[in-house]
Amino acid sequence: MRSKAPIDEKSRAAEVSKRRVSLHSSKNNSRHSDKYQRILDAAILVIAEHGYFQSRVSEIAERAGVADGTIYLYFKNKEEILRAAITSAFTEFLRRARHELESTSDPVEQLHRLARLHLSALSANKPLAAVFQTELRHSAKFLAEFSRTELKQYFDLIREIVRRGQQAGTFRPGVSDKIVANCFFGALDEMVTSWVLSDHDYPLEGAAVAVADVIISGLKA
Amino acid sequence: MRSKAPIDEKSRAAEVSKRRVSLHSSKNNSRHSDKYQRILDAAILVIAEHGYFQSRVSEIAERAGVADGTIYLYFKNKEEILRAAITSAFTEFLRRARHELESTSDPVEQLHRLARLHLSALSANKPLAAVFQTELRHSAKFLAEFSRTELKQYFDLIREIVRRGQQAGTFRPGVSDKIVANCFFGALDEMVTSWVLSDHDYPLEGAAVAVADVIISGLKA
Amino acid sequence: MRSKAPIDEKSRAAEVSKRRVSLHSSKNNSRHSDKYQRILDAAILVIAEHGYFQSRVSEIAERAGVADGTIYLYFKNKEEILRAAITSAFTEFLRRARHELESTSDPVEQLHRLARLHLSALSANKPLAAVFQTELRHSAKFLAEFSRTELKQYFDLIREIVRRGQQAGTFRPGVSDKIVANCFFGALDEMVTSWVLSDHDYPLEGAAVAVADVIISGLKA
Amino acid sequence: MRSKAPIDEKSRAAEVSKRRVSLHSSKNNSRHSDKYQRILDAAILVIAEHGYFQSRVSEIAERAGVADGTIYLYFKNKEEILRAAITSAFTEFLRRARHELESTSDPVEQLHRLARLHLSALSANKPLAAVFQTELRHSAKFLAEFSRTELKQYFDLIREIVRRGQQAGTFRPGVSDKIVANCFFGALDEMVTSWVLSDHDYPLEGAAVAVADVIISGLKA
DNA sequence: AATGAATGAGTCTTCATTCAT
């Protein structure tokens, strides 16, 4: 029974700048990436504000500062925009997660780092977080694909840490790594959802230690 | 970064009977409750299959065995159908949860029971589970209302168990009951989502013990 | 270029009682006339308030204190209600007009009486006036029929007075009685429309003398 | 008791060309004004034929030679089409009326010219006349606005002529200019309505002199 | 005669997508 703390239009609208996006330094390194990225960024903002199905392609275009038709030079259709936006952001997140884990091999520390990164990454971009928490699952086909590929890599990352911890004797055996991954991810995910839906903008990252603690304590040998 | 294991159109479509609903014994011939409930049941099926925004009111009507216009004798509009379906199912769930908790006062046992009920209740009705996991959050205003009322009661239930466990010395103090409730709910929720999105229909309830164990172990004094 | 002074929803709504109709003493002389007349009266009120096309049969039924289906025991369809309501009211008006003209044979006096009756009859029942001024013409077929029969009798009444006045030498010859009838009726009609559309409820009958004077002066030999 | 001479579906349908409109020289290739005007023209034809409420937007689109959706690039909704069509035609009429009055300052002559213009303008475009005579008053709010603005200017024009005639001694004093304006307008309006509703297409303009004469005679000092 | 729940045909409007410029 998923669903979270309240969200209201106002807070959402407030946090989402209505001005044209310029999240990325407009170095314009290629004629492609410029508009392509502006469209993706605009899409995140618009979808975070209205939800995927109630977002208008024309509003994304307007926010990106391009003509409606231009969208279709870069994306096959509306769904592809959502797909690309989420995949691109998530790929970057995965890259950072892997990088983060390299500097230590202690499973406990690794889970802590993952929890911190999970919360801080989304915390840093509330519109993006809103899209991840609420819009990711709307297209069954897309979600199937995403879960089977991108998201699975994240789960595998977690499960491997757990397994190594169990092998090292840090974590007690007998707990399925799959279930632990679900718990770990689910707990963090729930924290983010609550935060996304809440009115007041409390610091999300602070919860990382507490959440990781609950899970890790439950794992300790 | 919410999103779960795969789901694909085919498996979903397969699991959802396309025949007219008859979940409830049709003895009830009182015209109202009869059609009202048939519409709600049909709505759950159709929405589970297509998602709220891609569900057609006419399909709900057809599946409920009534004319399109009849829908509007019982519901103000499409959104009200979703709202009513979810609220009605969740209210029933809450009733059962409270009943379940009455027969014991041991916090550990109570959390176990809650976990089992959570998973078995949704496990028993996959279309309903699909709606809870994916469609609950589409209307910001609706979700706000739902989170503020129905769902909050569930969270309060969990938090109170945790607090009583801490007072009794069963659970270690120093962990916010709110965060624990988020972890507990989030972990279960993630289990359900994975299950809803998965192809093969594995027994969901079996995971209850494991999930509760992880969280409870993390809480033990 | 027909159209008149302003009308606003509020004034209309205000002047039209929303309570059930009981314009006629409910002697209930026949089982028929009771509900039949109540439906007609309710129809006038509702149509005056919303206009024919925006009136709901169910509202007429409610205002008449009968069930929706009952309407169709007395009238073939919605249009027949309008037709019957207008015809019935106009027939009564014609009867009174003829009666009024009997007591004098002076054309000038007759025109004055007609003007007075025209304005006072409608003035006494603003909802009815509203229907006459605005709703009479919506069904081409109905209007055709009405103009060819009921209304034509009124025009004939006027034309005959004019012709007799010309024969008697009171009115100058050389003016087409048809055109005079149009002027006479058009002038009165315009007075009523202005009044119906106006906010403040000024006394309409007072204008009868003035209007008749203008036309009659234009006719004097 | 408004309503006029007969009109029947057949005669109406006959007089209204079903072919695509091309009232305006199509030199104007500026996409906007071109389609905008074509839609307005088509709307007049369709509304004249069926009445506003029974006109289909899709028929207007078809008659204008555009797609249904194109209508909404130029007009907010169906009602706006009617509003724009009437306002635009009436504004042009007012412009011509004012121009017509400039070339003489004799009140008698001015009223004659106004009568002639009123009848010839509508006589020249029977569908437009039909719309003016029958559809103008359907939306209370619209009519209120129209009467308060456009139509009021026409009445003011008439009233000023009457007042100047009275000051000049041409017209007898003691007759309210407002009532005279009502008589003048009402008489002309009635002529047009009769003509619009009649089967045979008699010359309307010929009546101008007669009508003006009746009213003017009634005014003479 | 009376009821009112049920019907289902009918239409305005939206908006993703295309394509001539």
Added chain:
DNA sequence: GATGAATGAAGACTCATTCAT
């Protein structure tokens, strides 16, 4: 590549009318 006017398919909802009771 870029534009944005134009397209037209699609669907929620209304309401006159019916008919079993």
